[in-house]
């Protein structure tokens with residue numbers, strides 16, 4: 041049978057590990073797509089130059105939730121600067137594939153992360 | 165629980181009896197109705213019978229029924245056909261028409277008035293009267309809306325147009341797209357006072373690839389497709405006998421008492437959701453609404469993700485959220501009844517049908533609340 045989303049997307053969407061507000065975040069970034077109404081927030085906690093925890097809050101489609109979870113997972117253990125070099129392609133790879141119309145949902149996650157890192161830099 | 169289908173407004177399965185009756189047309193009875201030999205005549209017989217049953221259902225004459233491959237083509241033939249050879253035509257329609265009406269209008273040279281439907285999702289017939297002008301050629305109003313299920317006062321509009329026509333030379337043509345209405349609402353063309361009516365086979369437990377356009381006698385219409393003379397020249401091409409026969413049989417199976425049962429199940433869903441799930445709203449008025457349509461907004465959750473989570477529980481529904489559309493724009497119907505983009509974002513459409521059971525509804529109502537709760541946790545709203 042053909043499925044709209046890969047199993048990887050569905051698994052992440054159904055059981056995201058990194059969602060939720062972070063009370064003691066070192067940086068918070070908000071991104072949204074005013075056109076379709078999607079909203080996302082990324083929280084990062086940085087210690088000794090490294091991201092030791094990350095979480096998200098996302099109001100959006102299954103792909104947006106899955107990519108939010110992926111990005112949080114990918115940045116933990118990286119320095120904020122390294123985290124910024126993550127590309128859409130790398131995230132999509134984690135999920136095997138995204139429907140073409142859904143690729144923009146992963147840019148939402150990247151946008152959120154960028155803003156979280158900026159916020160962290162500002163607060164430093 | 166097996167897979168649950170709550171998307172009957174999108175399409176319906178073919179009724180078993182209907183399917184049985186039409187499979188012979190794929191193999192033994194494959195003739196071309198244009199052929200004069202026995203093979204062909206067998207097909208002619210089937211087409212005649214189907215046309216008879218469509219005519220009977222709508223209280224029309226057989227020669228007023230034209231078979232079409234889909235409701236979209238039927239609407240194009242109706243709209244473009246009514247506008248052709250008219251000078252500076254003006255058309256009155258509503259803001260919540262299906263794309264199959266809006267797009268042919270947008271792509272025509274006509275000046276179009278889109279009537280508001282207010283928060284109820286229903287037009288006011290006085291608005292039709294006010295919108296009619298000297299050069300109005302066509303009024304096209306859908307009978308029941310596919311997304312929010314609201315029912316338009318077609319008969320009353322028909323009366324207004326009839327009156328208007330008494331005093332004018334250039335008569336206004338009245339068209340209704342009745343695709344969603346046929347299963348549940350009275351459809352006699354003389355009661356509705358329509359000149360053109362579109363209906364579709366696959367929404368009434370018939371096969372896809374079959375639709376019909378009713379064209380009242382003497383309605384000034386020009387064909388827009390050209391070829392041989394099948395379907396009075398409005399839809400030339402070899403007839404899809406299998407599908408058209410199926411449409412005829414499917415109409416014979418429509419029973420009005422279906423409505424009551426379906427409505428009870430619909431109301432169970434609406435009542436439960438509004439009461440048990442906080443921050444939910446019904447989109448479109450409840451009273452003037454198809455008995456099989458539920459359209460709700462769930463705040464703090466997005467429709468596509470609701471739909472995918474339900475799909476994971478083997479429940480098929482649909483949504484008007486931008487995230488589920490290729491254009492990434494929210495449903496124009498939801499925006500037209502005054503929903504903000506955010507509220508359209510959280511919409512969910514549940515459409516029931518002939519095979520919906522109480523157990524299925526129970527199962528759905530058990531699965532929905534935890535899904536909403538989980539998605540709200542993820543969104544933090």
Ligand code: FES
Pocket residue numbers: 076078099100101102103104142145486487488
């Ligand atoms: S969040 Fe709207 S399409 Fe993915």
